[in-house]
Amino acid sequence: MKAGVIAAKEALVARRGKRLWALSLGVIAVMVASMAIGLNRTATFETERAAAAESDKAVWLDQGFRNPHKAAHFSRYVFKPIPTLASFDPGAIDFGGIAVWMEAHIQNPSRFRRAESTGDLSRFVGLSPAWVLQVIMPLIVILLLFGAYAGEREDGTLRQVMSYGVSPGAVFKGKLRGASSALLKLLLPVFALIAIAVFVFDRGYPQEDLPVRLAGIVGIYGIYLFAFAMLTIGVSALSPSRRSAAVSLLAIWCLVTVLLPRFANDAAVTATPQPDSYQTWKDLEEIKAEYWGVIPAFGIPLTDIRKREMARFLEKFQVANVEDAPVPWSAWELQASEEYSDPLYDAYYAGLNDLYGRQEDTRFWLTALSPTISVMALSSGLSGSDRLHHYDFVKSAEEHRRVVIRQLNEDLLYNSGADPMVYESPTSFWGEVADYEAGPPPLTNFTGSYLPYLLVMVLWASGAFLFARWAAFRAANMETAV
Amino acid sequence: MLEARELSKSFNGVVALDGLNVEVQEGEILCFLGANGAGKTTAINLFLGFLEPTRGEALIKGKSVRSDPVSAREHVAYIPERVALYPDLSGYENLRFFAELAGKRLGESELLECLDTAGLPRDANHNPASTYSKGMQQKVGIACALAKSAEILLLDEPLAGLDPKAANEFCSLLREMRNQGVAGLMATHDLFRAREVASRIGILRDGQLVDVIAAADVTAAQLETLYLEHMHEGREDAA
Numbered sequence: 001m002k003a004g005v006i007a008a009k010e011a012l013v014a015r016r017g018k019r020l021w022a023l024s025l026g027v028i029a030v031m032v033a034s035m036a037i038g039l040n041r042t043a044t045f046e047t048e049r050a051a052a053a054e055s056d057k058a059v060w061l062d063q064g065f066r067n068p069h070k071a072a073h074f075s076r077y078v079f080k081p082i083p084t085l086a087s088f089d090p091g092a093i094d095f096g097g098i099a100v101w102m103e104a105h106i107q108n109p110s111r112f113r114r115a116e117s118t119g120d121l122s123r124f125v126g127l128s129p130a131w132v133l134q135v136i137m138p139l140i141v142i143l144l145l146f147g148a149y150a151g152e153r154e155d156g157t158l159r160q161v162m163s164y165g166v167s168p169g170a171v172f173k174g175k176l177r178g179a180s181s182a183l184l185k186l187l188l189p190v191f192a193l194i195a196i197a198v199f200v201f202d203r204g205y206p207q208e209d210l211p212v213r214l215a216g217i218v219g220i221y222g223i224y225l226f227a228f229a230m231l232t233i234g235v236s237a238l239s240p241s242r243r244s245a246a247v248s249l250l251a252i253w254c255l256v257t258v259l260l261p262r263f264a265n266d267a268a269v270t271a272t273p274q275p276d277s278y279q280t281w282k283d284l285e286e287i288k289a290e291y292w293g294v295i296p297a298f299g300i301p302l303t304d305i306r307k308r309e310m311a312r313f314l315e316k317f318q319v320a321n322v323e324d325a326p327v328p329w330s331a332w333e334l335q336a337s338e339e340y341s342d343p344l345y346d347a348y349y350a351g352l353n354d355l356y357g358r359q360e361d362t363r364f365w366l367t368a369l370s371p372t373i374s375v376m377a378l379s380s381g382l383s384g385s386d387r388l389h390h391y392d393f394v395k396s397a398e399e400h401r402r403v404v405i406r407q408l409n410e411d412l413l414y415n416s417g418a419d420p421m422v423y424e425s426p427t428s429f430w431g432e433v434a435d436y437e438a439g440p441p442p443l444t445n446f447t448g449s450y451l452p453y454l455l456v457m458v459l460w461a462s463g464a465f466l467f468a469r470w471a472a473f474r475a476a477n478m479e480t481a482v
Numbered sequence: 483m484l485e486a487r488e489l490s491k492s493f494n495g496v497v498a499l500d501g502l503n504v505e506v507q508e509g510e511i512l513c514f515l516g517a518n519g520a521g522k523t524t525a526i527n528l529f530l531g532f533l534e535p536t537r538g539e540a541l542i543k544g545k546s547v548r549s550d551p552v553s554a555r556e557h558v559a560y561i562p563e564r565v566a567l568y569p570d571l572s573g574y575e576n577l578r579f580f581a582e583l584a585g586k587r588l589g590e591s592e593l594l595e596c597l598d599t600a601g602l603p604r605d606a607n608h609n610p611a612s613t614y615s616k617g618m619q620q621k622v623g624i625a626c627a628l629a630k631s632a633e634i635l636l637l638d639e640p641l642a643g644l645d646p647k648a649a650n651e652f653c654s655l656l657r658e659m660r661n662q663g664v665a666g667l668m669a670t671h672d673l674f675r676a677r678e679v680a681s682r683i684g685i686l687r688d689g690q691l692v693d694v695i696a697a698a699d700v701t702a703a704q705l706e707t708l709y710l711e712h713m714h715e716g717r718e719d720a721a
Contacts, residue, residue: 005582009568016570016610156566163530163560164583164630167552 002166006174007181014144014182023140024186030136031190034127035197038087043203045082049098053079061431065424068408068416069334072104076404078397080110081205083384083440084198085213089130091380096390102401104408105337106288107345109280110394129194130379133221134372135257137186138228142249144182145229148175149237149475150245158475168476172469179229187225191218207384209443216382216443220454223461224375230464237471260370267366268359274352287344291337309336327413331420335409342402349398353391360387364452371460374453381450384440388449392441400436407433483508483557483634483665484529488538490689491524498524500689501538511635511656511666513676513697515709516686522669524689526638529667530560542634556584559632563639565623569612573602573622576611581629588629600625601651617648624655635659635666641675653679673709674702685712 014020056077063071078100086093097110152158161171195214207213232249239245275283293303302310313322313332322329360377367374380386408425416423484506491499499521506512514522527533528540531551540547542554567576574593581588581596588596597607600621606614611622620640627635635656641649649672656679660666670676676683677697683705685693692712700708 001585002583005579009571009579012575013568013570155569156562156564157568159532159562160560160566160580161583162532163555163558163636164580165552165555165558166583 002170003173003177006161006166006171007177010174010178011181014178020144020182020185023144024189027132027137027140027186028189028193030127030132031129031193034129034132035087035193038090038128039197039201039203041090042082042084042087045086045093045098046203046205049079049082052077052099057435060433063430064427067421067423068411068425068429069104069331069420071425071430072334072405072408075102075104077101078400078436080390080393080397081439083207083389084202084204084210085207085217085383086204086385087198087202088128088194088217089379089383089385090128091130091383091385092387092390093385096387100394100397100401102397102404104334104405105292105341106284107349107398107401109277109284110390110397130376130383133190134224134375134379137190137221137225138257138372139253140186141183141225141228142232142246142253144186145179145232146236146245146249147242148179148233149472150239151236151242153475154241162476168473171476172472175233175472176468179233180226183225183229187222191221205439207440213382213384213443217379220375220378220382220457223457224371227371227457227461227464230461230468234464234468234471237468237475256370257372260366261372261376264363264366264370264373268362271362272355272358274355274359280352283348284345287341287348290344291340305340306333309333309340312336328416328418328420331409331412331416334412335406338402338405338409345398349391349394356387356391364456367453367456367460371457374456374460377453378450378457381446381453382443384443388446389441392445393438396438396441397436400434400438404433483510483543484512484667485541485544486525486528486538487541489525489528489535489540490537491521491528491533492536497689499528502691504684504691504694506634506665506667508633508665509660509663510681511660511668511679513680513683514667514669514686515671515673515676515683516669517713519688520686521689522686523638525686526560526636526667526669529636530558531555557632558634558636559623559627559630561620561623561627561635561637561640563642564616565619565626567611567614567619567622570610572608573597573611573614573618573625574607576622577625577629580626584626584630584632586629586631593625593629596625596628597622599628600655615648617644617652620644620648620652621655624652624659627659633664635664635668637666637668637670639669639671641670641672649675673705677702677705685709687712687715 056079060076063074066074080096080098082093082098100110101108149158152161158171194217198210198214231252235248235252236245239248291303291305293300293306310322310329310333313325313329313336314320317325317327319325325332363373363377377386381388411425411429412420412423415425484504486502486504489499489502490497498519502521502525504512514520514525516522524533528535529542529547531540531547531554534548542557545554547554567573568579571579574597577593577597578588581593594607598604602618602621602625606618611619614622623640637656641652644652653675656666656668660679660681668676668679677700680697683695683697684691685695685708693708695705695708
């Protein structure tokens with residue numbers, strides 16, 4: 001009951017002090033601005049993607065009579081669908097490339113990174129609602145609660161309250177309820193705004209599991225900010241004055257939300273360096289050359305692999321010379337070379353993915369010091385804008401490339417007659433080649449990857465709660481209190 | 483109502499209160515006089531359970547404060563040198579909060595009556611406490627004690643810094659409460675007000691209760707002489 005009385009007083013003081021209102025209005029204003037920027041970015045992305053995909057398709061369909069292997073080199077782009085929630089958290093969208101050029105012989109990396117086409121200022125973190133919740137909201141929580149105990153101690157009201165026979169536990173519960181209520185008042189309009197924005201105004205690629213993802217976002221930010229609220233109450237309880245509480249908390253905020261996440265990135269890249277784009281291209285060219293030696297391979301001696309494939313071809317068709325086979329060897333070899341190099345590309349990209357995974361592992365260990373690192377990983381994951389979602393797109397684009405290249409190779413194999421290189425597919429054939437239609441992958445594909453981050457968040461929140469409780473009991477003991 | 487048995491407190495080996503034995507009955511106010519550091523505030527804090535005694539025991543209504551400070555405080559109203567109020571809340575809202583904290587759900591008229599009795603000007607009831615003078619804050623403190631129906635008052639230099647009129651009004655209220663059966667322990671430097679309010683006056687020197695006088699038995703001048711004699715003896719002992 002006494003906790004309820006204290007909670008009601010906390011709410012009254014918060015209302016009367018106007019700080020909550022001012023901070024709420026400030027947060028909503030920043031949220032509206034950041035959401036508008038996010039919506040505009042996603043809409044621009046999606047409009048450009050749709051237009052580029054349309055134009056790419058028109059050029060493909062309009063190529064007239066053409067040799068299918070030449071078409072396989074001319075080929076098409078696969079454009080990455082930008083999910084709705086990228087408006088909320090762009091995550092790694094700007095750095096992952098938005099299109100993959102499907103080509104014969106090679107699995108190209110994704111290209112057209114948005115970061116390449118933005119100005120120098122983009123290196124200073126762009127404004128997004130997720131960034132506001134990750135970095136600005138903890139500061140707001142601190143501004144709201146830094147005086148929770150320190151202010152009362154400084155004003156003498158804590159002593160006055162304790163003299164009324166209130167237990168330290170009741171004071172803590174009252175403060176906890178007051179803080180939770182203030183946090184809810186701050187967050188409810190923010191989450192309502194985000195929900196309205198993504199459900200009503202967003203022009204991103206629809207995500208079928210959007211409600212689940214949004215609920216997850218509300219949950220993880222709730223836990224994250226609760227952890228900050230508890231940390232603030234704890235530090236406030238250990239501080240002799242508002243000023244010292246504010247200074248300590250600002251230092252913690254700076255360390256936890258600004259410095260450590262950046263340090264974690266640098267530490268991850270230093271611990272596990274990644275190949276630059278020159279090296280990547282070189283590696284991919286080497287894989288391509290493994291089968292062919294060089295491309296074009298006309299007139300050069302066959303590689304051992306080609307010799308083996310030719311032997312397989314002759315055996316399959318029970319002929320002594322390739323010219324005696326019912327299908328052209330050169331067309332058959334095109335598909336054989338694809339099938340030879342497919343697992344090599346799979347292994348190469350899986351290796352790259354593992355490398356990025358190891359970088360994330362390094363980052364993960366620093367979540368012990370900063371819950372911001374965890375919330376960043378979970379937020380971009382739930383928004384569908386992280387590396388895992390990008391890798392899923394890369395894999396899906398590659399699957400599509402293999403279907404298209406097989407279709408082109410089979411046209412050449414079965415319809416070209418004796419000389420595949422002079423054969424031209426009819427105009428109608430291009431429409432038979434499937435379009436890329438995959439949308440963003442479902443969240444369930446990645447649940448296991450996010451669980452450790454979620455666990456860390458819960459541990460942080462629980463630890464912060466226990467710390468706040470310990471500090472509050474210490475503060476209520478007038479003899480040991482600072 | 484209040485009892486100290488060999489009550490002692492040391493801070494890092496420095497004795498602040500040394501073997502205090504005292505009892506305060508219903509309708510009685512005991513004033514502690516003494517120089518700074520004599521142990522007056524330490525005694526109050528020990529009765530509040532804010533400090534743990536090094537030795538001895540503080541009892542409120544026969545129950546040890548040390549073993550259950552929270553329930554001991556339920557009988558007590560604490561009025562410090564400056565009653566701490568929430569500056570953004572009005573005197574009325576502060577009173578309502580502290581009354582509810584004491585488990586008293588009083589109606590508006592009852593709360594306003596407490597403020598009235600304590601002497602807070604009516605037009606100030608709903609003004610923010612940040613606009614209150616020290617005297618007004620002390621009056622809200624008294625109103626809180628009235629609303630709580632406290633049986634015991636623990637007053638730590640409540641008159642310090644009050645203008646003579648406010649101090650006089652405060653003392654009148656204390657006398658009234660004493661007459662209604664409230665027991666009190668008050669630490670003060672003000673000899674004259676102590677004599678006005680107290681039933682008995684205890685003189686503390688270097689943590690020891692060196693004298694206890696019935697307030698009615700001495701004039702203000704005699705009390706001053708007695709007090710100065712004790713302080714002088716203290717200096718000689720130290721020399």
